[in-house]
Amino acid sequence: MGLAEEEARHFQHSAIGTEHLLLGLIREEESVAAHVLKSQGVTLERVHKAVEEAKGRGKGEVQGEIGLTPHAETAIEMAIKEADRRFPQTNQPMLGTMYVPESEAVQVLQDRKMPPRWEELGVKLEQVSKAVEEAKGRGNNMVQIQIETGMAPYANKPKTDDWHHPSFHIDTTNLLLGLLRVPESTAVKILQELGAPSLKDFSTLVYLEGTTTLQTANQGYVQRFTSPARKAWSLAHEEVRHLQDIYIGTDHLLLGLAGEGSGVAARVLTEMGVNLEKMREEVKNMSIGGGEGLAPSDIKLQPKLQDDIELASNEARRLNHRSIGTGHLLLVLARGRDGHGMEAGMLQRQGVDLDKMRTAILREMNKEEGEAEKEATLVADESSEEGLTASIASIEKDLQNRELDKAILAAYPFTIEAQHVLENARMHAKQFAQRVEPEHLLLGLAELTFKHEGTVSKALKELGIDYAEVRAVVEKRQGQGVKDRSVVLVQSALCRAYLLFAADEAEQKDGLGAPIKSEHLLLGLLREEKGIIADLLGELGTSVGAVRAKVLELQG
Numbered sequence: 001m002g003l004a005e006e007e008a009r010h011f012q013h014s015a016i017g018t019e020h021l022l023l024g025l026i027r028e029e030e031s032v033a034a035h036v037l038k039s040q041g042v043t044l045e046r047v048h049k050a051v052e053e054a055k056g057r058g059k060g061e062v063q064g065e066i067g068l069t070p071h072a073e074t075a076i077e078m079a080i081k082e083a084d085r086r087f088p089q090t091n092q093p094m095l096g097t098m099y100v101p102e103s104e105a106v107q108v109l110q111d112r113k114m115p116p117r118w119e120e121l122g123v124k125l126e127q128v129s130k131a132v133e134e135a136k137g138r139g140n141n142m143v144q145i146q147i148e149t150g151m152a153p154y155a156n157k158p159k160t161d162d163w164h165h166p167s168f169h170i171d172t173t174n175l176l177l178g179l180l181r182v183p184e185s186t187a188v189k190i191l192q193e194l195g196a197p198s199l200k201d202f203s204t205l206v207y208l209e210g211t212t213t214l215q216t217a218n219q220g221y222v223q224r225f226t227s228p229a230r231k232a233w234s235l236a237h238e239e240v241r242h243l244q245d246i247y248i249g250t251d252h253l254l255l256g257l258a259g260e261g262s263g264v265a266a267r268v269l270t271e272m273g274v275n276l277e278k279m280r281e282e283v284k285n286m287s288i289g290g291g292e293g294l295a296p297s298d299i300k301l302q303p304k305l306q307d308d309i310e311l312a313s314n315e316a317r318r319l320n321h322r323s324i325g326t327g328h329l330l331l332v333l334a335r336g337r338d339g340h341g342m343e344a345g346m347l348q349r350q351g352v353d354l355d356k357m358r359t360a361i362l363r364e365m366n367k368e369e370g371e372a373e374k375e376a377t378l379v380a381d382e383s384s385e386e387g388l389t390a391s392i393a394s395i396e397k398d399l400q401n402r403e404l405d406k407a408i409l410a411a412y413p414f415t416i417e418a419q420h421v422l423e424n425a426r427m428h429a430k431q432f433a434q435r436v437e438p439e440h441l442l443l444g445l446a447e448l449t450f451k452h453e454g455t456v457s458k459a460l461k462e463l464g465i466d467y468a469e470v471r472a473v474v475e476k477r478q479g480q481g482v483k484d485r486s487v488v489l490v491q492s493a494l495c496r497a498y499l500l501f502a503a504d505e506a507e508q509k510d511g512l513g514a515p516i517k518s519e520h521l522l523l524g525l526l527r528e529e530k531g532i533i534a535d536l537l538g539e540l541g542t543s544v545g546a547v548r549a550k551v552l553e554l555q556g
Helices: 002-010 018-028 032-039 044-055 070-086 102-111 116-120 125-138 172-180 186-193 199-211 227-243 250-260 264-271 276-286 303-318 326-339 342-349 354-365 371-377 392-411 416-431 438-450 455-462 467-478 493-510 518-525 532-539 544-555
Strands: 095-101 142-148
Touching (some): 018 044, 018 172, 018 186, 095 102, 102 142, 142 276, 199 416, 227 264, 227 276, 250 264, 264 326, 264 354, 303 392, 326 342, 326 354, 342 354, 416 518, 438 518, 438 532, 455 518, 518 544
Antiparallel strands (some): 095 142
């Protein structure tokens, strides 16, 4: 909003319009909305030029406060509605747990006076007393109080137009989708002139950008961790061994980043006033244990940590940094799924403003001189990998292998629906704890049968194939295979070959450089008369030839 106001004043316009909001979203650069706009060729230069042509410039510098145009007000109303969809209104409480030091809880019992915040959450003295006794029984000094997390104060309030869920917030994605819901606005007209997709397609792109880790921007892949990041990784494993946990998770990594001492993350955490011992105590009280006697190689990675490593790789790549540093890892942990993740919560409980933290991390990483910038060049040699409790080298190898996926995704123009299919395939592979195989692509394509349009949907329906049946035969086959839990769920060599077949199908029909549609993905899978896809289709009561004939018939 601040950048939008800057743009309005730059053009000497007396009110902030949707066009200025669009410029603000582009200039923000870090969010999902900014990335989606950029991916569709909506650049700052092109929009600046379009605004100049559509609105011109005012006659003088605008003084004082600046308001919103009617269209901008409507766009913000629509953004609020978009946000409300994520946090629907309800009178039902959400159960949760509040962690407080035993000394604080005992003091409340002695004073017989509930802190105002606890009262708002509906906590009773009897609950506190019971929680203190349970904490003593567990032998730790953190009290766990079951609460209704923020809903109790709202449960008895009448439903009004301005009532929102306690976790409600508006982000840039909501604002972008809100803008697109005002079709008569200047912003939408500019997007249409620039050839940007429809509201429905933008919604899909936002989903894909927010979930997928296979980015399609043409940048070099990050392959190595910096020395400070490797040290943080080693310290995270020390924390796990000390707590005798089974898994290494994002909370342990946060402790490692704070304890490392020299990297960007450690400096920013210190600047923000984060106390390592307080965080360690909180992690200790959330520890599940069960790892007594485990060898270092038996310690597993939590799935969320696996995802966050991949996202940190994306952050480094997006910033044009050659290696993954502690700053990239902290950026992902501080994001915490829009600030609501466990690590984000730990930081907020220590008084950290997450937005300020992210700004500080980027500031440190973008310094042209000084130690913060040097971290990007501090990459350990092979000999330094000895002694690491988990093979960070294998993680780097998986990240490096993604270059083959990246080459395909960067070189060929997949349609939005096809991108959605690829992401669905990746999610199915993740459920089966395997690399992305052709059968996962088939499952992703079968999900299109939930829709009532499109060549693939019609072809599969007319052949009597639905998603449930495809999933059943794939699950049966997956149960016979060996699960290969990879940190990064890349496409297998066979799957990549089928993607190249799909590109060839698109070019044969529509010419060189033609966009790859979902039907081309299906035709690519049907190129071979024998193999996994042929076997699966046989179990579904059809054949490669029958499906191919049906697709070609519908293509016309």
